[in-house]
Amino acid sequence: MKICYYPGCTLKNHAKNFEDSTICALNTIGVEVEELSRWNCCGTVFSLTTDDLIHHIAPIRNLIRVKEANYDKVMTVCAMCYNTLKRANERIKSDPESMDILNNFMDREEVQYDGDVQVFHLLEFLKDEIGFENLAKKVVKPLKKLKIASYYGCLLVRPKEIGLDDMENPTILEDLMETLGGKPVDFPYKTECCGAYQTVDRPDIIADRTNRILTSAKDRGAEMVVVSCPLCAFNLDQRQKHTVEKYPEFKHIPVLYFTQALAMALGCPEETLRFDLNFIDPKPILKERGLI
């Protein structure tokens, strides 16, 4: 099986561990990944004002690239890219007038876009196309009951028509972690916003959120947290440095991309897991369990 892949900007630099672990995991289960030969930033956020069509151009252009590569579906792993691409697509599909305006604006594109590309997330692919029961058979290094809290943040689950699971109580990540042999830890802040882009000029707000979210996960017994968004990862992992400055009693906890846990369980070599890019080093706990 071969799938078309849209990486998004951050997977090429700060979140290279997200990309490398994704590709190794998919290759290990026999899925070939073809990255779009040409793509641009999705815009990161979906424009919420009714008349702001210009900002839907970036995501829609990427969907045109998918059609040019002869695919009708595209996979994303970044929660923000997933949300922005899918929502822009739904937005113009439901409004033929704006679709015409966009197509007219992009008059140098050879493909007229009509909303027919499907955007899906790796989690949906693993659950619906591969099946967690089949994935379980490919696990060579079960996660040995490692206690894992799954953090969804906002954009995997909201709004309802875009989200890939229940808005208030999603479980897809927990189900995946269980499939990999981990022990999911439920906690009340799994869909609470990490503060997102406030990290640029208000890292103090992020310290509050990170403290609240991670302390809750730790109090429930979590030994690590998994995420699917490079911005959540930055706020919950790198910003632990600011968190401990503001809250000296805060205790560090490793934050991984869910694909790092997946690739590890599927037996991918350590160099594809790229733990060097995780700020709080997960290696001590993984070594203790004999996982690396």
Next chain:
Amino acid sequence: MRINLSRKKIRNSFVDKVQELSGQNLLACYQCGKCSAGCPAVDEMDILPNQIIRFAQLGLKEELLASKAIWICASCLTCNARCPKGINIAEVIEALRQILLRNRKDHLKVEKLSDKEKEDIPPIALICSMRKFTS
């Protein structure tokens, strides 16, 4: 806080503008407060999400456009998910930000970020912040 209401303010074009940009019917709100109860950002807000809707219904343009709250909202959409009347509160707040941004009132001063900050902060955060906070 002292607030002056008048028929003129309520019938101001500002109310229409907010409704048009957000695509929301402000009068649908019956002030249950569920949006503010679930909002993770209320600690930092001077006007809470349910109050933002009330102020917008009443045409309180100056108060809304001068508030800190509209820049604290990160569009996490929890309020939208929980509104029993189906109002997209985050869209209303975006409309308020847009009214300022379309008049070149940028909130983020990109030039004030140090090189170190620009290097450490991932592109996903910088682009988001510029998209939401600059014109």
